[in-house]
Amino acid sequence: MSLLSLLDKQHSVAKPGFNRWLIPPAALAIHLCIGQAYAFSVFNAPLNKAFGWSIPDLGWIFSLAIVFLGLSAAFGGKWLERVGPRATMFTSALCFGGGFLISALGIKLQQLWLLYAGYGVLGGIGLGLGYVSPVSTLIKWFPDRRGMATGMAIMGFGGGAMIGAPLAVSLMDHFKSTDTPGIAETFVVMGVIYTLYMLVGAFTVRLPAAGWKPEGFVEKVSTDKLASTEYVHVDVAHKTPQFWLLWAVLCLNVTAGIGVLGQASLMIQEVFKGSVTPAAAAGFVGLLSLFNMGGRFFWSSVSDVLGRKGTYLVFLLLGAVLYALVPTVGTGSVALFVALYAVILSMYGGGFATIPAYLSDKFGTRYVGAIHGRLLTAWSVAGVAGPVIVNYMRENQIAHGVAKAEAYSTTMYVMAGLLIVGFICNSLVKPVNARFLTKEA
Template identity: 85%
Template sequence: MGFAATLDKNLSIAKPEFNRWLIPPAALAIHLSIGQAYAFSVFNAPLNKAYGWSIPSLGWIFSLAIVFLGLSAAFGGKWLERVGPRATMFTAALCFGGGFLVSALGISTQQLWLLYLGYGVLGGVGLGLGYVSPVSTLIKWFPDRRGMATGLAIMGFGGGAMIGAPLAVYLMDKFKSDAGPGIAETFVFMGLIYTVSMLIGAFTVRLPAPGWKPEGFVEKEDPKKLASHVYVDADTALKTPQFWLMWAVLCLNVTAGIGVLGQASLMIQEVFKGSVTAAAAAGFVGLLSIFNMGGRFFWSSVSDLIGRKTTYLVFLLLGAVLYALVPTVGAGSVALFVGLYAVILSMYGGGFATIPAYLSDKFGTRYVGAIHGRLLTAWSAAGVLGPVIVNYMRDYQISQGVAKASAYSTTMYVMAGLLIVGFICNALITNVDEKFISRED
């Protein structure tokens, strides 16, 4: 049997004695690796200082990665369902790790376009394929706990920066010498480490045998969920209003959160000028990362108890209230400001972790990987919209003479308004019409 055969979907089907609890660690090996993307900003200042590349030009590397994450997830999701998670994870590992190596070449030769190509395009494809491949597999293994299972994996993406940021700083310091700043060497080392980690996940993962169910699990009729033998295929899902309402819900929830996440450090320093240092602001960003990560597991597990639609109603309505409180209640107290944003970011992360289970409830588990991949184009759109709204509105306010401490007030009200629109979209989501549904023989 050749190496290529080991990637065959049929050869990754689990034997009866396989322990399904080995799947979450395999998924975490992937998501903790690609979650490094949230920590890419630690390279911006060193690259700017060492090579003179401007911060805005470096910012496009992360933006490109998120855009290609969404595009590759959209186009690769259907391929995932055909070839299986192992081949998809293997490809993701080569793309994400290879993106670091191409970027290292760009740094050593001082060619910025190679960073765009390496981390932005190639790495972005690895992000997208790596993001969706464990999710559909977990949902198939945990039909009794769909929300918890996807939360376990996607929690890793939220927490990847907690490993990636200090690791990058440590390695740059370790490799720094009179010959150079050690950034290229850091990229090589991290590319190899992440490739190995993701390959371990790829060759650990298994698919359940057709018709497999957890021991003692009896599927109950639930009008809010499609049974496991009922499904909507990926192409048909695009014809349903439910898909586009969920696309809007995810886009609006992420737009509100990601815009704040990108400016969190600057925002708290400007709102509380003189009382919050740069070091304290960095601590604030770290705290938001913890709530972003923890919210992914907490809220997705809660959704198993109260339902996906109800969970999103909480995200959108409570989120709108909290955003509206920031300019008044939050601006008067550092503790309240931090507390409001901690809850907001927990729901931002929770939105990512809950959406795959929400999709499987409405469209079935059979093609959830492909449908989830297409829905992630909402993330690509939000990755542009959120920062644009926050950054440009801030600059406009300041140009009109508004003090920096107050320049975010209107933005927060706009974000609250976006979440109200999302609340309405979520309220309109119903069960998929019978004409779109297929049944297994």
């Protein structure tokens, strides 16, 4: 059988008796790899030291990756529905791994634009395609546990930094010598490893047969969810106020969290200068990754009981309070600082995992993958806004004589304000008007 035949959507349809619990590991194989993006901050200080590239300039690598994640998810969502998850995951693996290799070349040649093009653009496309492909697949396999299913799909993305951060630090230490800082070699090795693991996930995934339902599954009637015979077409969803309210909710929630994640390693070293080593900072990134990952499964499962809207109200209101507490009480203790951000990041991750189920409740499961992809343009905006707010406000504060340890305080209050606006948007979300619905016979 040829490679093209193996990638064909029809060849990935599961046969009768297939165990649906084999799908989550395939999703995790993809998301644990692409989740390395959350650990990119461990490269910022070494690249700054080795080549003199500024921290704001380096911050654009991560921002570009998130921009192209959202764009590729938006444009690739309909393609995913047409070609299936296997071909999409395969393409994702080649793009994400290729991004590392092009970036390694950029480091060798000391050309920052190649890191923008490699990790930022090509790698970002791999991120977007890899992100959306398992989500709609798992929702189809678990109609009885939509929140839990999306949590399983997306928690790997939150946990990728838990592997990626220590792996990067270890590889850079291994390759470092008087002739090289070891960064380019690290990029090559990580690119090869991630490509191979993502290909395993791609060829493991299966689609349920048309009309398949779990044994004994009876759909519950709810005014907050569409029936299985109702859906909103992907080309109509953006015409509803619900789409844009949820877009704003996701954008604001992500902006608040992603700026911190993008500079987590540097931030904790500057706030607690002298008492937190680079290795300990990498551990902080890994711990945030653990809570980011755990929150995705925990909160999305909670949403099956509490409801998606209620769960988001918790994220946004409690998150605002915790951000406001960081400058006042969090900077007095490393343990308290870490604890506050651990809870914040659990809800940040939970927001990502809950949004696909929120969309399937409001728009139906038929086009949830494509609609989810389009909604992820909110992540593209947040991927620029969050790091820009953190990086440039930090630079501005320092330029005006503020100590590095205190340069993040104003930023945290700004993040709290963004979450309050998100809270208001979420409160306005109502069921979709019947005129936008399509009903199957």
